Amino acid sequence: MLLAGTSTALSTESLSFNPIKLVLLCGWVYLCFYFVQRVQYSLLVPNKHKTIAKIAALFVGPVLFFVLLIVDIGHQISTERHRSVLEIIKQRLQNAFASRSPLGLIRPGEQSTIKLLDSSGTELKQIYGHGRSRRDDRHILDLTERIIWDALQEQASDILIDPKDNSAYTIRFRVDGVLRAVEQLDAGKCQAVINSIKAVSNMDIAERRRPQDGAFVAQTADGTASFRVASAGVVNGEKLSVRVLSQKAGMYTLNNIGFSDKQQSIIKDAITKPSGMILMCGPTGSGKTTSLYAMLNEIDLYTRNVITVEDPIECVLPNASQIEVNPKADITFAKSLRSILRQDPDVISVGEIRDEETAEIALRASQTGHLVFATIHSYSNESALVRLLDLGVTAVLISSGLDLVISQRLLRRLCTDCSQPAQLTQSQIDDFRRKKIDYKHLFRAGGCERCHETGYRGRTAIFDMLVVDNELKASIVSSDSWITELRKEGDEQGKSNLRKQGLKMVLSGVTSLEELKRVVG
Ligand SMILES: [Zn+2]
Structure with missing residues (x-):
């Protein structure tokens, strides 16, 4: 009896099943895979290092996320000396866990809130996607939708996609009249994004040299936005300009x-x-x-x-x-x-x-x-x-x-979160004094997360x-x-x-x- 009892106790201990450990393990594995995918969109990881970063993310997952976060905070501290370290860390963490993270992450479910339609109302998903694999196509469609979604969120007036060299493309947004680089993609992937935009704009995908134009619309929860698209062949590939027509x-x-x-x-x-x-x-x-x-x-x-x-x-x-x-x-x-x-x-x-x-x-x-x-x-x-x-x-x-x-x-209006007192030259001060203008409350542009380091927000x-x-x-x-x-x-x-x-x-x-x-x- 006693012997049997001991053996039961022993076997229970050696085969102990702890659900918390299992959940933690599954959670860790999930996070590792999640961050592999996120590294893909990260603006902090240069294109040539993406493969290594993805392998690192597969093994260390969230650790890499925090390393990137720390690198990013360090970079911001060095460029924004006027703000306290605590302030920057607080803002970066808020961004990382709330909406848009410094790693270029997007909120889950955001993409499903945008639909791209051609002029006859057919959805992009039905027009584009007869490529090698369904999985690749879905990834490209998600990427295209995300770029358009981001442009709408940033209230960009234009999206410009052009080749930087023969291996990479740059995506730029014109916001408040000024161009800003937002992302770099490798040539193959970006050409697929260009093709998907051309497809939804009823343009000929096979024609890459001759200038073409077209149009499409995007439906979001806020309403409908229209886009005018123009393409042309340039050195190293194809250039696409997308004009966002302001419904506002x-x-x-x-x-x-x-x-x-x-x-x-x-x-x-x-x-x-x-x-x-x-x-x-x-x-x-x-x-x-x-x-x-x-x-x-x-x-x-x-x-x-x-x-x-x-x-x-x-x-x-x-x-x-x-x-x-x-x-x-x-x-x-x-x-x-x-x-x-x-x-x-x-x-x-x-x-x-x-x-x-x-x-x-x-x-x-x-x-x-x-x-x-x-x-x-x-x-x-x-x-x-x-x-x-x-x-x-x-x-x-x-x-x-x-x-x-x-x-x-x-x-452009100065960003109210980061504007700084203006530094005037002696000749400017003399000029203001001569004209009897009160120059004491002038400001200049700073730079913060909210204004994408431009110092300006709105016009x-x-x-x-x-x-x-x-x-x-x-x-x-x-x-x-x-x-x-x-x-x-x-x-x-x-x-x-x-x-x-x-x-x-x-x-x-x-x-x-x-x-x-x-x-x-
Ligand atoms: Zn600012």
């Missing part, structure tokens, strides 16, 4: 776009008139289209027949008819304008004036009972007038058709307005010397007005002197 442009009003009270009342005066023309000017990416939408949003779209001609349609305006130009199908701005004038419009919006014909039709329409909005590519109000003259429009037509010219620029607009009143109309028509003067001095005058507006933003701490110089010069 349609949500802006005069109130929230950055116009001062005085500027708002000038615009309201102009847009409540039954006819006339408002011309927005600025270089590419200066936000003219968004301002155009903001003005259109002020118009009662129910009682007035509003027709727009755009290239491309950036967002849908309820109760307005929108036409997209398509030079390949011979639908140009001028042709579309002619046809819409037969549809009895009250308000016409012209995406961009690029030629004499469009300029003439638009200006004539503004004289014959239509309210016309248009944009033109120019650096100031004064040079917009010169540009119209150069296109071949007569001074008489400009003076009788035009009511208001607005130039615009976008300045604000500055405007310069030129009201074409009777006096100005008379000068345009009668004074040749005035036009000569305009050609000589106009551009500098316009820029100096914009600089004054921008300086107000600098003095109130919204942006920095460096940013103002970058944008306005």
Whole structure:
């Protein structure tokens, strides 16, 4: 009896089953595999070391994760001396375990919240994926969806994918008007991502040299976003540019776009008139289209027949008819304008004036009972007038058709988490003193996790307005010397007005002197 009891006790001990140990072991193995996969996306591991890092992750799993985290924190401490070590560690750990980690990890389940569809509504998963293995295809589709998802989260306006050399591609996002490298992929994988984007954009995957263009949409829980895609063959491979069309442009009003009270009342005066023309000017990416939408949003779209001609349609305006130009199908701005004038419009919006014909039709329409909005590519109000003259429009037509010219620029806002007191040079201080400007509260860009080390987050607009009143109309028509003067001095005058507006933003701490110089010069 006693003997039997001892033997039972012995065998129980030697074959002891401890569920906690098993769970811990399984957990460890799972984490090892999980981190192998995560190393793949890590921005901290250079491409050439990915294989070694993956093997290391397979054996040491979470240990590698913490090593990378420590390396990353160390790197940040060395670049951001103004922040305390504890602050940086706290923020990095929060990021690692909450949303986006410093290792470029993504939250599980995020990818399932985005769907890429072609113009007919077919999902990317059904279009692409007849390759060697289903597993590889799924990985590429996930990667493509993640890149598009990240671009939307970062509010990027463009995604640029181009070859760095013959073994690697760089993916860059344009955020707040500035390009930033976000990822590097090896050539084979990136070509597959390019192919999947081309497939969903209804482009020919086999054609890698000739320039092509296409479009697709992405559906997320927040709504739908549209993308315009252009590809071209370059040295070492293929370049892809993806334009993100801002659905938010349609949500802006005069109130929230950055116009001062005085500027708002000038615009309201102009847009409540039954006819006339408002011309927005600025270089590419200066936000003219968004301002155009903001003005259109002020118009009662129910009682007035509003027709727009755009290239491309950036967002849908309820109760307005929108036409997209398509030079390949011979639908140009001028042709579309002619046809819409037969549809009895009250308000016409012209995406961009690029030629004499469009300029003439638009200006004539503004004289014959239509309210016309248009944009033109120019650096100031004064040079917009010169540009119209150069296109071949007569001074008489400009003076009788035009009511208001607005130039615009976008300045990046300083990141409120990391902005620093500005360091001014003696000559800058002397200059401020001479102009009796209080320069004590100026800031410059810092750099932190939240602003991706750029020091800026979001943008604000500055405007310069030129009201074409009777006096100005008379000068345009009668004074040749005035036009000569305009050609000589106009551009500098316009820029100096914009600089004054921008300086107000600098003095109130919204942006920095460096940013103002970058944008306005
Ligand atoms: Zn910051």
